[in-house]
Amino acid sequence: MTENVWRNNPVCRALGIDYPVLQGGMAWIADAQLAAAVSNAGGLGLIAAMNSNGEQLRVQIRRAKELTDRPFGVNLMLMSPYIEEAVEVVCEEGVKIVTTGAGNPAKYMEKLNAAGVKVICVVASVALAVMAERMGATAVVAEGCESGGHVGETTTMALVPQVVDAVSIPVIAAGGIADGRGMAASFMLGACAVQMGTRFLTAAECNVHENYKAKVLAAKDHDTIVTGRTLGHPVRALKNAMTREFQRLENDPATTQDQLEAMGAGALRRAAVEGDVKNGSCMCGQIAGLVKSEGTCEEIVHGICEDALRVLKARA
Numbered sequence: 071m072t073e074n075v076w077r078n079n080p081v082c083r084a085l086g087i088d089y090p091v092l093q094g095g096m097a098w099i100a101d102a103q104l105a106a107a108v109s110n111a112g113g114l115g116l117i118a119a120m121n122s123n124g125e126q127l128r129v130q131i132r133r134a135k136e137l138t139d140r141p142f143g144v145n146l147m148l149m150s151p152y153i154e155e156a157v158e159v160v161c162e163e164g165v166k167i168v169t170t171g172a173g174n175p176a177k178y179m180e181k182l183n184a185a186g187v188k189v190i191c192v193v194a195s196v197a198l199a200v201m202a203e204r205m206g207a208t209a210v211v212a213e214g215c216e217s218g219g220h221v222g223e224t225t226t227m228a229l230v231p232q233v234v235d236a237v238s239i240p241v242i243a244a245g246g247i248a249d250g251r252g253m254a255a256s257f258m259l260g261a262c263a264v265q266m267g268t269r270f271l272t273a274a275e276c277n278v279h280e281n282y283k284a285k286v287l288a289a290k291d292h293d294t295i296v297t298g299r300t301l302g303h304p305v306r307a308l309k310n311a312m313t314r315e316f317q318r319l320e321n322d323p324a325t326t327q328d329q330l331e332a333m334g335a336g337a338l339r340r341a342a343v344e345g346d347v348k349n350g351s352c353m354c355g356q357i358a359g360l361v362k363s364e365g366t367c368e369e370i371v372h373g374i375c376e377d378a379l380r381v382l383k384a385r386a
Contacts, residue, residue, distance in 0.1 A: 075379065080240045081263035084188065084208055085167060086141045088112030091253075091371050092190075092211070092242060094267025095145020095169055096219065096353070097121045098342040099278045102130045106137030107275035107367035115367075116169060120147035121339070124155030131163045141167060143190075148173025149303075161185040169211060172220050172303070179205045190242070192265075194222025199233045199241075207239060211265050214245030218268050218355040221245075221296060221306050227259070234260030248357040250377020257382065268355040269374075272364045279345035282352055285310075289358035301330055308352040312337060 076082045081090045091113035093100065097120035105115030115138070117130045127144070134142050144165050146156055149172040157178050160168055168182065171192035175182075182189050183206050191202035192211040199210045212233040214226025222229075226245040234241045243256035244265035253264050271278055271286050285308055297316045298305045307313055316333055319325040334351070341350025365373070 076375070079262060081209060081242060084240065085114055087114050089371050089375050090242075090263030091374060092116065092169075092263060092265040093270050093367075094217075094219075094244070094265055095119075095147075095171070096267050096271075097147065098339050099271070099276065100145065101277055102133035102137060104270065104273065104276050104367070105142045106134045107273065108270065108371065109134075109138045109140040109142040111366075111368040111371040112140075113367075113371045114167065115142045116145045117142070118145050118147070119152070119156040119160075120145070120150045122156070123152045124159045127152075127156055128159045128163060131159070131165060143167030143169060145169045145171065146175070146178075147171055148175060153178075157181060160187060171213075175202075176205055179207075192244070193233065194224065194229070196229075196232050196236045199237050203237045203239050209240040209242055209262075210237060211242040211244050212261070213265070214243075215296075215306070216246030216356040217244055218294070218306050218358075219353040221304055226256075230256065230259040230261050246355060246357045248355075248360045248374075250374050250379075250381050252357070253374050253378035254381040254385075257378070264374075266374075268358050269361055269370060270367065271354065272361055273370055274364060274366045278342050279347075281345035281347045282341055283364070285347045285352050286354055286358050286361055287364075289354065289361070291356070291359035294354060294356050294358065298330070298334065301327060301334075305334075305351065305353060306355065308347075308354045308358065310350075310352065311348045312351060 089112040093108040095116040095118040097118045100118035105117045108115030167188045169190045188208040190209045191207045193199045212230045215221045230243045240262040242263040243261035248269040295309045337351035340346040341352045
């Protein structure tokens with residue numbers, strides 16, 4: 071497949087990538103190895119900053135520079151306790167692209183823009199997309215509630231076209247996309263690119279624990295659950311003993327917010343790093359039921375783009 075097909079794609083032009091595919095910035099999972107592999111495949115790889123302090127993030131950024139000479143970025147989770155350090159390190163290390171999520175990036179936009187960083191805001195509503203454009207965002211990721219991890223309330227099918235109509239900057243679709251059909255559908259809704267997280271969980275270069283990968287590969291269409299709505303930050307993950315107990319306690323009026331917060335603390339690390347897929351949180355999107363194979367990042371990126379072109383051509 072030739073990259074020339076995507077030469078005039080606005081996201082590819084803006085980011086200097088060959089294919090309009092971004093890899094989600096998954097905490098405890100999206101490291102330098104995964105980001106570099108996606109970037110080497112022609113997409114945009116992202117290092118997750120959520121679980122890293124400044125110096126840990128710096129190590130990952132420098133490692134990615136050793137592994138690829140292609141553009142890559144950093145995902146800044148605005149709720150991270152290390153967000154101030156992360157922004158400083160991104161600017162100091164010359165990272166040129168960041169995505170932001172789980173909060174309002176207004177506090178950091180001036181500093182990032184002054185450092186020449188292209189900011190792509192992950193949004194779950196039209197209002198947030200409009201705000202991001204006004205703050206100087208290069209693009210927005212319109213992420214539907216089908217996605218894994220922290221989610222909003224609107225589906226990808228409903229959210230993407232409304233965001234496209236509301237802003238003039240490029241829109242990247244996310245949530246429930248894992249193959250060429252999903253990518254083609256996103257383009258038909260007006261998106262210029264897609265972001266995928268769940269699909270890259272089973273990539274050969276992904277260092278997530280093998281137990282986590284196996285659980286994703288075995289998932290069916292109804293195997294995810296959303297918990298944490300009462301805390302104000304709902305999370306989608308695969309069903310297991312931990313999420314079922316969390317849901318039970320969340321529905322019990324006697325349960326305090328502190329108890330729920332304590333139960334969720336460290337849950338993603340237990341699953342992603344330690345491999346405890348019973349008592350940890352296997353954050354994952356609803357599309358997991360469609361992910362039935364592993365593969366390299368190159369196979370994933372090139373495959374989805376080739377399939378999307380075939381689908382669009384067949385429907386033309």
